[in-house]
Amino acid sequence: MKIFRLLTPLLLAIVAVLCFAPAAWAFCGFYVAKADTKLYNKASQVVIARDGNRTVLTMANDFQGEVKDFAIVVPVPTLLKKEQVRVAKPQIIERLDAFSAPRLVEYFDPDPCAPVIFNRSLAQSAIGGAGGAGGVGGVNSDRSLGVTVEASFNVGEYDIVILSAKESGGLETWLRNNGYKIPQGAKQLLGPYIRSSMKFFVAKVNLDKFNQSGYEFLRPLQISYQSPKFMLPIRLGMINATTEQDLIVYILSPEGGAEITNYRTVKIPSNANIPVFVKNEFNEFYKSLFQTAYTKEGKRVGFLEYAWDMGSCDPCSADPLTPEELKEAGVFWLINNSSSNVPVFPNFGIPFVSSNVFISRLHVRYTRDTFPEDLIFLQTANRESFQGRYILQYPFQGELKCQAGKEYKRSLPKRFEQEAQTLAKLTNWDIQDIRKKMNLSVGNLTYSLWESFLSWF
Template sequence: RTVLAMQNNYEGPAAGFAMVVPVPVVLQKANVKTLPRELFAKVDQLDAPRLVEYWEQDPCYVPPPAKSVYYDRLESAGAARTKDKADRESGVKVEARFSVGEYDIVILSAKDASGLEAWLQQEKYAIPPGAAPYLRPYVQSGSKFFVAKVDPAKVVFQRGMAKLSPLRFHYDAENFSLPVRLGLMNAKGAQDLIVHILAQNQRYEVTNYPNVAIPTNFDVTDKTKGNFGAFYAALFDETVKRHPKAVVTEYSWDATTCDPCPGPVLDEQDFLTLGADVLGGEQDYHSRSNGGFTITRLHARYTKDSLGEDLYFRAAPPIVGGREMVQEGGKLEQGAHPDQTNNFQGRYSIRHPWTGPIACKNPVRGVWGEPPAGSNVGGTALTRAQPVADTAFARRDLALASFATNVPAGNLLGAAAAAPGPTGASVEPAAESDAGGPGGPPPAPRGCGGCNSGAGSESVLASLLALVTLAVVRQRRKR
């Protein structure tokens, strides 16, 4: 079963708008509904390429000894009143809270390692600065966190010791495809197409065009902060120039986590609104939701003369990349690489090396985080990851070299194959992957696989939620 939601950026009078989308079956009113624009914006923000800003921490910093638990009794009531807001902003959720003996225990889930570190510090847990890199692998794997502190009241002291509404419709079909050619009939310029695919534990790519991962995980100049859209447009255009007709993979990650997070992640209600409610019914969704939804973001830019076929999709093996993972030799990982889980994103960093004194015998360099205490960074510092927005309408007159040097090339993922015929299915993974080794068979998609689609008949269906954003780009007049 495919659930397709579409949002169009349209310029012109409302009476002149028309959307024509081929579907494989006759749709009834029950198959169609509108969605809130805010949810589309939430998805687009979550999987968009992102800009981050880091400062190198004091290489000679030595964390102070943990304070006595006695001081926990001195916390102000005002701090408690701001706790819920801080929890939401940090991406930390308290799953459970209870006491055992003299211990106050919380069970946490976290969406972002830096947010978890900030929450723990705000809640007065004695953790050393720079803990995020150590917490990160556990956050990415979906671990929960058992955290305890002592209630001083229960301790015997001795010696003082948190526009146009999108349309959604669903149908059953053998092929997973997106009909885009009709939209090119009256196109006067380029079109930007962004496809967000949600499937249980499964990444997707196109079958009939080359697939390439966006270059990721390299440093950019401070100029990028005020021109992130222009920088990313230049990077995207250069990637497509090197790989003509390629569809670019910009993101592949569990939709309930992110690191760094540009905004909130998707929750159960979001999945139901986007279409999980029709993947066998809401009750069935709850019974089989032991596997998380992976969100894949694909980006194509084309004209009426450059696109010859509709887009067909297939399952693809997991990839990782764009993380603060230091490899042998002290360099960050670059490009997309095969792995057991999907953790790939377009991420670009502005870094400020330590400029203060280094007066210790064994300085520790390369620890990055928030501005050091006492530093004067002004009001332009990025306090969270900044997602790129409206790339279709970004300036395209700034050179990529003005933002970064030694930009790595995007690496090919799956090669193009012939588009399937009217009755052919194409949800098999690529036989080979240029991301560093053979693709191999991915795990079977969870969801409606093997479910009954009619009385007495069974079919293997990938449960897919596809969100499409189409922006028609009008050519700008030269000044």
């Protein structure tokens, strides 16, 4: 009990510091909203769980149209067997999206006439210490086209073949002859993968099984393999793209953050105080912010939107994923302490050897011209936390009769103008439009932003 009494004032002091001084301290605040993938008309999502040379790749399907027309061709570095392919629950990708999405938080200024008393050096010191069965019916070959069917099997609602090829024209012809609706221009983009001796994971929907499944939408496909290549093929997805495409990659690792090596990886602009009216326009705000940053950086860039240990979050836009959910997402190195048997990734035979999961969320907006190469990643040991985080700071609304209150009131116009300038810089919105929207009530007086700004002078 004595220990509790000694610690309580310190904990209160730390909370006061963190929650009342967002410019000085990195995190805290009340979570308000998130900028998830629903913001974008076309946003592909991929989950990569990787440890060493072992990879589990989960691909969300954003296919729009008749399922009978669905076809996916994915270059893979090795031959895949049926036990290395499964369907995953779509909720897993939704959970990862919600957990790692850029977020809006809000703070409320305390009464400057009743300041919280705390020991700053003590608080700084305390904070510093935190920080199936086979299914392969043999090898078939169409020698005239140079295409070999290495394996064929069914997984869930998908019919899958694994192909190797000697030339791109033959592969394109084989796909068309076998009922796959491949867009024009595939030959040119298939060539580099064939020259790299990569194989092709090809899937289409088995309509009978899909109709019997009871699912309304196609479920994500998940493949597991071992390869020193840590990459994601994106060029085939550009064949029939008429506009810019958004790609969100969630990389899960027992080590630390991941980055793109053949393009620049930069952090999305973050930790900015913006006007409180943005609370009702956060989706439009983030879309404008991303487009502005994308243009400013020259478009050939990947943005880091989130990097954090999966065991915590601050502030949390969604609960961290449970061990069971992480396994569904492909994390194969988790330890299950509740069982005496060491579990393995069900389709790969790899025991869970760690409980450590670090997530990196990378956002790429690309076209065929801006991203001529596939994405190549580098796994690092960097465990520095980062998030796209935007701050609403509400002024105190009570009476301000003391000297500190008067000084606080005089400081507000400058703060409001700074928030307006920051918002204009982040989004390229018109500064005059921003000022018109910034009507704030301070104490017993109501200010428009411009009046407040002029009164400051």
